[in-house]
Amino acid sequence: xxxxxxRNRELIxxxxxxxFTEAGPGVxxxxxxxxxxxxxxxxxxxxxxxxALLEAIALEALDRLRTLIRTAVAQDVPxxxxxGRVVEHxxxxxxxxxxxxxxxxxxxxxxxxxxxxxxDLIEQLLEQAREEGTLRPDIxxxxxxxxxxxxxxxxxxxxxxxxITVILDGLRR
Amino acid sequence: xxxxxxRNRELIxxxxxxxFTEAGPGVxxxxxxxxxxxxxxxxxxxxxxxxALLEAIALEALDRLRTLIRTAVAQDVPxxxxxGRVVEHxxxxxxxxxxxxxxxxxxxxxxxxxxxxxxDLIEQLLEQAREEGTLRPDIxxxxxxxxxxxxxxxxxxxxxxxxITVILDGLRR
Amino acid sequence: xxxxxxRNRELIxxxxxxxFTEAGPGVxxxxxxxxxxxxxxxxxxxxxxxxALLEAIALEALDRLRTLIRTAVAQDVPxxxxxGRVVEHxxxxxxxxxxxxxxxxxxxxxxxxxxxxxxDLIEQLLEQAREEGTLRPDIxxxxxxxxxxxxxxxxxxxxxxxxITVILDGLRR
Amino acid sequence: xxxxxxRNRELIxxxxxxxFTEAGPGVxxxxxxxxxxxxxxxxxxxxxxxxALLEAIALEALDRLRTLIRTAVAQDVPxxxxxGRVVEHxxxxxxxxxxxxxxxxxxxxxxxxxxxxxxDLIEQLLEQAREEGTLRPDIxxxxxxxxxxxxxxxxxxxxxxxxITVILDGLRR
DNA sequence: GATGAATGAGGGTTCATTCAT
DNA sequence: GATGAATGAACCCTCATTCAT
Numbered sequence: 001x002x003x004x005x006x007r008n009r010e011l012i013x014x015x016x017x018x019x020f021t022e023a024g025p026g027v028x029x030x031x032x033x034x035x036x037x038x039x040x041x042x043x044x045x046x047x048x049x050x051x052a053l054l055e056a057i058a059l060e061a062l063d064r065l066r067t068l069i070r071t072a073v074a075q076d077v078p079x080x081x082x083x084g085r086v087v088e089h090x091x092x093x094x095x096x097x098x099x100x101x102x103x104x105x106x107x108x109x110x111x112x113x114x115x116x117x118x119x120d121l122i123e124q125l126l127e128q129a130r131e132e133g134t135l136r137p138d139i140x141x142x143x144x145x146x147x148x149x150x151x152x153x154x155x156x157x158x159x160x161x162x163x164i165t166v167i168l169d170g171l172r173r
Numbered sequence: 174x175x176x177x178x179x180r181n182r183e184l185i186x187x188x189x190x191x192x193f194t195e196a197g198p199g200v201x202x203x204x205x206x207x208x209x210x211x212x213x214x215x216x217x218x219x220x221x222x223x224x225a226l227l228e229a230i231a232l233e234a235l236d237r238l239r240t241l242i243r244t245a246v247a248q249d250v251p252x253x254x255x256x257g258r259v260v261e262h263x264x265x266x267x268x269x270x271x272x273x274x275x276x277x278x279x280x281x282x283x284x285x286x287x288x289x290x291x292x293d294l295i296e297q298l299l300e301q302a303r304e305e306g307t308l309r310p311d312i313x314x315x316x317x318x319x320x321x322x323x324x325x326x327x328x329x330x331x332x333x334x335x336x337i338t339v340i341l342d343g344l345r346r
Numbered sequence: 347x348x349x350x351x352x353r354n355r356e357l358i359x360x361x362x363x364x365x366f367t368e369a370g371p372g373v374x375x376x377x378x379x380x381x382x383x384x385x386x387x388x389x390x391x392x393x394x395x396x397x398a399l400l401e402a403i404a405l406e407a408l409d410r411l412r413t414l415i416r417t418a419v420a421q422d423v424p425x426x427x428x429x430g431r432v433v434e435h436x437x438x439x440x441x442x443x444x445x446x447x448x449x450x451x452x453x454x455x456x457x458x459x460x461x462x463x464x465x466d467l468i469e470q471l472l473e474q475a476r477e478e479g480t481l482r483p484d485i486x487x488x489x490x491x492x493x494x495x496x497x498x499x500x501x502x503x504x505x506x507x508x509x510i511t512v513i514l515d516g517l518r519r
Numbered sequence: 520x521x522x523x524x525x526r527n528r529e530l531i532x533x534x535x536x537x538x539f540t541e542a543g544p545g546v547x548x549x550x551x552x553x554x555x556x557x558x559x560x561x562x563x564x565x566x567x568x569x570x571a572l573l574e575a576i577a578l579e580a581l582d583r584l585r586t587l588i589r590t591a592v593a594q595d596v597p598x599x600x601x602x603g604r605v606v607e608h609x610x611x612x613x614x615x616x617x618x619x620x621x622x623x624x625x626x627x628x629x630x631x632x633x634x635x636x637x638x639d640l641i642e643q644l645l646e647q648a649r650e651e652g653t654l655r656p657d658i659x660x661x662x663x664x665x666x667x668x669x670x671x672x673x674x675x676x677x678x679x680x681x682x683i684t685v686i687l688d689g690l691r692r
Numbered sequence: 693g694a695t696g697a698a699t700g701a702g703g704g705t706t707c708a709t710t711c712a713t
Numbered sequence: 714g715a716t717g718a719a720t721g722a723a724c725c726c727t728c729a730t731t732c733a734t
Contacts, residue, residue: 002734005697028724039699044726046697143335150336154323162316163323167336170343178714201707212716213709223708348713351718374703385720390705392718489681496673496682508662509669513682516689524693547728558695559730569729 009046011036013060016053029053055108062114064093069121080134083125084168088159090152119145136173144171182219184209186233189226202226228281235287237266242294253307256298257341261332263325292318309346317344355392357382359406362399375399401454408460410439415467426480429471430514434505436498465491482519490517528565530555532579535572548572574627581633583612588640599653602644603687607678609671638664655692663690 015036019027029050033040047053072086119142126144129135135144151157151167188209192200202223206213220226245259295318302308308317324330324340361382365373375396379386393399418432472490475481481490497503497513534555538546548569552559566572591605641664648654654663670676670686 002695002697004734008697029726030724040726041700041728042698048726050725139335139339147336147339150323150327162312163320163340166312166320166340166343168343170339170341175714181715202709203707206717214711214716214718215714217709218714221709348716348718350713354718375705376703386705387707387721388719394705396704485681485685493682493685496669500669508658509666509686512658512666512686512689514689516685516687521693527694548730549728552696560695560697560732561693563730564693567730 005046008036008038008042012038012043012046012053013056017057017060020057055111059108059111059114061093062111062118065090066114066118066121068093069118069125073121073125078134079125079129079132080172083129083135086122086125087148087152087164087168090148091157091159091161091164122148134173136171139171147171178219181209181211181215185211185216185219185226186229190230190233193230228284232281232284232287234266235284235291238263239287239291239294241266242291242298246294246298251307252298252302252305253345256302256308259295259298260321260325260337260341263321264330264332264334264337307346309344312344320344351392354382354384354388358384358389358392358399359402363403363406366403401457405454405457405460407439408457408464411436412460412464412467414439415464415471419467419471424480425471425475425478426518429475429481432468432471433494433498433510433514436494437503437505437507437510468494480519482517485517493517524565527555527557527561531557531562531565531572532575536576536579539576571627574630578627578630578633580612581630581637584609585633585637585640587612588637588644592640592644597653598644598648598651599691602648602654605641605644606667606671606683606687609667610676610678610680610683641667653692655690658690666690 012032016027016032019032019035029040029043032053033043036043043053047056068089069086072082072089075082075085077085122145123141126135126141130137139147147167151161151164154163157164185205189200189205192205192208202216203213205226206216209216216226220229241262242259245255245262248255248258250258292315296314299308299314299317303310312320320340324334324337327336330337358378362373362378365378365381375386375389378399379389382389389399393402414435415432418428418435421428421431423431468491469487472481472487476483485493493513497507497510500509503510531551535546535551538551538554548562549559551572552562555562562572566575587608588605591601591608594601594604596604638661642660645654645660645663649656658666666686670680670683673682676683
């Protein structure tokens with residue numbers, strides 16, 4: 001792939017993430033193209049249709065998420081603190097997009113893989129936190145994930161958000 | 174306003190709430206009209222544009238919410254329990270619509286009034302709960318409202334939801 | 347169906363037939379709408395998509411064709427003469443459209459029926475002509491149909507066309 | 520012109536003829552380029568626009584046609600038989616393209632020349648056939664050409680086609 | 693000279709909204 | 714007052730054509 005093409009591809013994804021974050025999922029392809037200072041045709045050369053662009057955004061977000069969790073899991077700190085860091089970093093990412101934009105059934109197989117991997121990493125962390133005795137045991141890991149998701153993937157979420165404080169406190173044994 | 178006109182108006186709002194709840198915010202005016210067994214023209218006679226219908230839905234939801242909170246506030250039970258009941262009842266209402274559909278700036282002045290009234294009622298309840306010593310004091314009432322909002326106004330929320338449990342636990346002193 | 351709607355529906359079909367006849371199958375929906383002095387939306391209210399309009403045109407053409415053949419078949423004249431009349435009348439119809447526009451597989455079941463009926467009528471006429479001894483017997487009826495089709499359904503066909511004379515002469519015993 | 524450039528030019532024309540024959544006139548420039556294993560840019564270097572490519576295809580077809588007729592005319596056989604051979608060979612060529620693709624007004628002057636030359640050759644042959652007494656005299660040569668064109672330039676034409684038999688029989692005195 | 697990325701006008705289609713019946 | 718037909722701006726997408734690499 002040519003250098004300028006790669007640059008444009010990334011420019012499109014970045015621009016699209018920005019617009020979706022600002023203006024919601026109703027943003028048109030035309031607007032994305034204009035914001036990236038490109039023609040619509042260029043968008044469609046990189047992503048055969050709107051769905052494909054959303055898919056790419058989801059992949060990008062999941063990839064960032066994975067890196068983030070891996071780092072946290074690998075740190076030599078109490079698990080509860082590691083969990084806190086994951087959450088903190090998450091809200092700085094445009095993860096809201098994963099939920100709001102991506103379709104239920106991943107067309108790209110890589111997405112399924114990434115989702116599974118991210119889930120596994122998180123569940124591993126949660127399991128460790130439970131063994132450590134800091135996470136309340138009466139809520140299944142899969143649900144904890146959902147809770148954090150809600151806290152994080154919501155317009156206007158910020159790391160010092162009270163909702164996040166409250167949820168973390170509520171999750172503590 | 175004639176009796177049948179009022180009936181049609183209510184039919185439209187109810188039908189629209191149903192459709193939006195089932196099928197998300199993308200439902201078209203035509204679909205709403207068809208589901209209510211009316212012509213689009215009739216719909217537009219009652220609501221000059223789509224915005225106005227959404228506004229009406231928000232008003233309806235806020236009105237139900239007000240009734241609900243008033244009842245809870247008036248009951249002779251510990252404040253924490255009253256708060257729990259408000260939350261429980263809320264999730265049984267299609268309140269998700271208030272957030273997802275209504276625009277930031279209320280066009281109808283009655284909506285501003287209702288929102289203020291609902292807020293006041295809730296804050297009053299929260300204040301009492303704090304005095305009672307059951308609500309943690311480090312989070313301002315306005316924010317508590319926001320938290321509950323998130324917990325409640327989210328696709329798939331149910332009264333026995335873990336997120337709600339966790340948030341309520343997290344809010345407890 | 348309201349009177350004005352029916353009128354518009356017919357106007358659209360007529361206009362479309364005219365444009366397709368003049369300018370070939372590349373005519374856009376926009377152009378058809380403009381030529382009929384209507385908005386595109388109106389086209390799409392009457393015909394859910396381009397295919398449906400083409401289908402309707404094919405139906406219209408087949409219907410005219412059927413009437414025409416029935417009349418000829420019923421006349422008390424030698425079969426060869428009846429056949430000549432069918433051909434003459436055909437070229438005055440926009441039948442070229444049936445071939446050039448309609449898709450291979452008829453979506454509307456009525457179209458299949460009409461096609462079968464028209465074919466049966468023609469084959470009946472051909473059979474009679476053969477018994478009469480005027481039609482050469484070495485070409486199967488189905489093919490005769492094809493031949494006439496080619497002669498008729500071709501841009502610029504006219505009743506006094508030499509191609510038609512030649513084909514009819516060539517078909518004569 | 521360099522040898523490889525000439526080769527590419529011919530490759531493009533051949534590929535395009537193949538694709539148009541298989542898939543109709545809707546084939547895109549991109550598809551043609553890909554099928555020829557070239558970039559679109561290369562295609563456009565040889566043909567400034569789509570029209571020019573079609574023109575080149577027409578020229579190619581006319582050229583093949585000329586050779587073919589010349590051979591037939593030069594043969595020492597009855598003129599009627601020579602005519603039959605021309606027709607037979609024609610249907611083995613992708614001549615359908617000449618009609619369906621090429622515009623009414625030839626942009627390239629060479630095309631006008633070729634067309635005139637081909638016409639002259641055919642008319643000469645027809646004139647001889649008429650003198651020989653095998654061709655019916657009541658149809659002007661120019662029209663005979665048209666008739667044969669229709670018979671030949673039609674999707675699915677084959678040498679042993681009944682339409683061709685019928686037309687030849689119809690043309691015989 | 694070859695390549696394929698970028699461009700943008702144009703095509704099919706939808707849907708909020710207006711207006712004749 | 715109810716109805717649903719008409720309207721046209723806006724959306725997604727394609728493809729002939731241009732131009733940077």
